[in-house]
Amino acid sequence: MKINVYLFKRITAAAGALTLSLLGVAGFYDKTLPDNFSIERDGKLELNTFFSISSRPVRHSCMTALTGDNGSNESTLMLLGAVPVKNVTAVSSERPMLVPCGETFGIKLLTDGVIVVELTDVGGRCPARECGIRKGDIIISVNGRDIRSNRDITDEVRRSRDEGCEVVLRRGGTEKTLTLVPAYSEGSYKAGMWVRDSSAGIGTLTFFDDDSGIFGGLGHPVCDSDTGGILPLSEGAVGDIDITGLIPSEEGSPGQLLGDFSGEDVLGEIKLNCEEGLFGTLENSPDEKEKVELGYKQEVHRGSAQIYSSVDGGAPKPYSVQIEYIDLSRDAEHDMVVHITDESLISETGGIVQGMSGSPIMQDGRLVGAVTHVFIDDPTRGYGIFAEDMFLRAEETTG
Numbered sequence: 001m002k003i004n005v006y007l008f009k010r011i012t013a014a015a016g017a018l019t020l021s022l023l024g025v026a027g028f029y030d031k032t033l034p035d036n037f038s039i040e041r042d043g044k045l046e047l048n049t050f051f052s053i054s055s056r057p058v059r060h061s062c063m064t065a066l067t068g069d070n071g072s073n074e075s076t077l078m079l080l081g082a083v084p085v086k087n088v089t090a091v092s093s094e095r096p097m098l099v100p101c102g103e104t105f106g107i108k109l110l111t112d113g114v115i116v117v118e119l120t121d122v123g124g125r126c127p128a129r130e131c132g133i134r135k136g137d138i139i140i141s142v143n144g145r146d147i148r149s150n151r152d153i154t155d156e157v158r159r160s161r162d163e164g165c166e167v168v169l170r171r172g173g174t175e176k177t178l179t180l181v182p183a184y185s186e187g188s189y190k191a192g193m194w195v196r197d198s199s200a201g202i203g204t205l206t207f208f209d210d211d212s213g214i215f216g217g218l219g220h221p222v223c224d225s226d227t228g229g230i231l232p233l234s235e236g237a238v239g240d241i242d243i244t245g246l247i248p249s250e251e252g253s254p255g256q257l258l259g260d261f262s263g264e265d266v267l268g269e270i271k272l273n274c275e276e277g278l279f280g281t282l283e284n285s286p287d288e289k290e291k292v293e294l295g296y297k298q299e300v301h302r303g304s305a306q307i308y309s310s311v312d313g314g315a316p317k318p319y320s321v322q323i324e325y326i327d328l329s330r331d332a333e334h335d336m337v338v339h340i341t342d343e344s345l346i347s348e349t350g351g352i353v354q355g356m357s358g359s360p361i362m363q364d365g366r367l368v369g370a371v372t373h374v375f376i377d378d379p380t381r382g383y384g385i386f387a388e389d390m391f392l393r394a395e396e397t398t399g
Helices: 002-032 127-131 150-163 343-349 387-398
Strands: 036-040 053-057 071-079 083-093 097-100 104-119 138-142 165-171 174-180 183-185 188-190 193-209 214-217 233-247 256-274 277-282 292-294 303-309 317-326 336-340 360-363 366-375 378-386
Touching: 002 071, 002 083, 053 083, 104 127, 104 150, 104 165, 104 256, 127 174, 138 150, 150 165, 150 188, 150 193, 193 256, 193 277, 193 366, 193 387, 214 387, 233 277, 256 387, 277 387, 292 387, 303 336, 303 366, 317 360, 336 366, 366 387, 378 387
Parallel strands: 036 083, 292 366
Antiparallel strands: 053 071, 071 083, 097 193, 097 292, 104 138, 104 193, 104 233, 138 165, 165 174, 183 188, 193 214, 214 277, 233 256, 256 277, 303 317, 303 360, 317 336, 336 378, 360 366, 366 378
């Protein structure tokens, strides 16, 4: 009898510990998982997380009509099919069909305003610093004149002489108006700041939607090299690029694709530069590939996948990779970690090089993501972004 009581206590204690552990896991997922998911019409919401998470309709929940043929319903996420995690909204619609790319493209951006990249003394003082201008500020106008280039600022500062000029700038999403009094130095009036009004580079196209003509690429924003801030876009163009060579990546030193713009032809328009990448429209599909299904973020899983890249200027080739880590958290800084396992690509490039950002990631026949960054200490690994997040951003350019 004593033995049975002892066993009962042990079993009860173990069951209690297990329950507490499951509740802890459920609490973690409750705080980190997003509140909204996309699913295929008539599909069921299931998450490829470390612990199995399924869903069931919320009692008394009903389908809500959205724009077009889309609909939404409320579901309860269930840990191991038994422990409720949280209620979420599942938006159902026809699964998008996209052309996966992998071609390199030339990026030409003109900023909306100009970015202050350096403050400097002129004539023994720095007028820009004195009036409150900081590195990273975006100069919008001077004396009511819209600013599009360094020349615009120079002209207005010289015209103002020592009377001062009204400067309107944007900082952290807020506009400020300051009065700058130029300094006279070396025969002219100067503001004491260096600014940047454009940027150019090489990236990789991720997908193209031949129904709407929109594209997505890069998987991360184009940022100013001095301030680190996202370049505010006034207008941008997609140009053709000739890949002339590459510098392979090594531990501690990321490599890069080398290339030149091949002529003045504009292949498309860049309309959006944001956290999820570059988006806009192309005049024609970059290749004659077949369309594939878009993979939703909860469908991505650890294991084998492929990326498509062009590192020699030719047609994109598939290379084997492993998706090693996935983060579905609402505030995730990076969505996944990708490990290059293809020996031919490692032999040629050392892994991921700059310019490969945007290379589409394919898994289970679907477009699930794009390569975004390379690990400096291990260039065979890098970060990726969910293709679903890129596609949702791309749709904003159709308005």
